[in-house]
Amino acid sequence: MAELNFRKMRVAFQGESGAFSEAAALELLGDGIPTVPRTTFDAAFRAISEGAADALLVPVENTLAGSVVRVYDLLLESNLEMCGETILPIEHQLMGMPGARREDLQAVASHPMALAQCERFFSRNPQLRRVPAEDTAGSVREMMERGEKQFGAIAGRRAAAHYGAVVLEENIQDNAENFTRFVLLLPPDEAKLYRRGADATKISLAMRLAHQPGALLASLEPFARHDVNLLKIESRPIHGRPWEYQFYLDVEAEEPEHLEQALREAREATSELRVLGKYVAARR
Numbered sequence: 559m560a561e562l563n564f565r566k567m568r569v570a571f572q573g574e575s576g577a578f579s580e581a582a583a584l585e586l587l588g589d590g591i592p593t594v595p596r597t598t599f600d601a602a603f604r605a606i607s608e609g610a611a612d613a614l615l616v617p618v619e620n621t622l623a624g625s626v627v628r629v630y631d632l633l634l635e636s637n638l639e640m641c642g643e644t645i646l647p648i649e650h651q652l653m654g655m656p657g658a659r660r661e662d663l664q665a666v667a668s669h670p671m672a673l674a675q676c677e678r679f680f681s682r683n684p685q686l687r688r689v690p691a692e693d694t695a696g697s698v699r700e701m702m703e704r705g706e707k708q709f710g711a712i713a714g715r716r717a718a719a720h721y722g723a724v725v726l727e728e729n730i731q732d733n734a735e736n737f738t739r740f741v742l743l744l745p746p747d748e749a750k751l752y753r754r755g756a757d758a759t760k761i762s763l764a765m766r767l768a769h770q771p772g773a774l775l776a777s778l779e780p781f782a783r784h785d786v787n788l789l790k791i792e793s794r795p796i797h798g799r800p801w802e803y804q805f806y807l808d809v810e811a812e813e814p815e816h817l818e819q820a821l822r823e824a825r826e827a828t829s830e831l832r833v834l835g836k837y838v839a840a841r842r
Contacts, residue, residue, distance in 0.1 A: 567612035570605035576695035576717030640835025642742035658707040668712035760839040780823035
């Protein structure tokens with residue numbers, strides 16, 4: 559894949575057209591890219607191998623809800639590599655049919671997480687019934703197909719533009735510091751072409767530890783000794799192996815040789831260490 563083609567690669571995402579994930583893909587790669595909506599994360603991860611897409615854009619972490627567990631599970635099962643990231647503010651808009659008024663609404667649909675992130679809005683409007691939906695953008699599409707002014711939806715602004723809905727109230731989310739981090743995934747050969755050389759200083763890792771005292775300390779100490787900044791560490795159970803855990807780390811290193819030395823020493827202290835990707839850190 560030549561560098562010029564990255565602006566035209568088909569990018570799969572979970573959700574329907576107008577979803578936050580699609581907005582993140584366009585923010586990272588530009589408005590001209592073709593996007594490929596998929597109903598589930600599992601389907602999105604199959605899109606490249608099925609020939610439906612060239613790349614994948616997925617959420618990995620939200621500042622309020624934490625990590626997207628299913629994405630990390632699927633990433634470990636695949637050979638895809640993280641090669642870029644973007645951080646998107648999650649701003650929820652109350653939408654209705656064209657001609658609808660806010661006081662017309664009787665029920666509002668959205669993804670359960672979006673509904674939960676608008677608790678103060680529903681407290682101020684106890685007459686509104688909450689309707690869980692599979693997807694934020696999908697709730698807008700279903701509202702428009704239904705064509706009844708008493709039904710509203712909550713989604714991002716892009717969904718309103720895509721489906722022709724009207725924004726009845728802006729930014730109804732409880733917390734203004736609501737951000738989601740998305741990563742771009744590519745097969746290994748394409749990922750190497752996409753990276754931005756010396757600017758790619760952020761690295762995501764997955765590691766398993768030996769069952770012995772001090773194993774976690776021994777695996778982390780090399781990063782501190784070689785001036786590699788530990789940005790995040792999180793543990794997750796390993797499927798099929800009760801009481802064993804996979805650790806996920808994000809680190810950042812300005813000096814490549816420091817990182818390589820730290821990784822060599824960390825591998826000696828772990829039973830398994832995998833580099834999930836190296837990329838330019840998003841700043842928000």
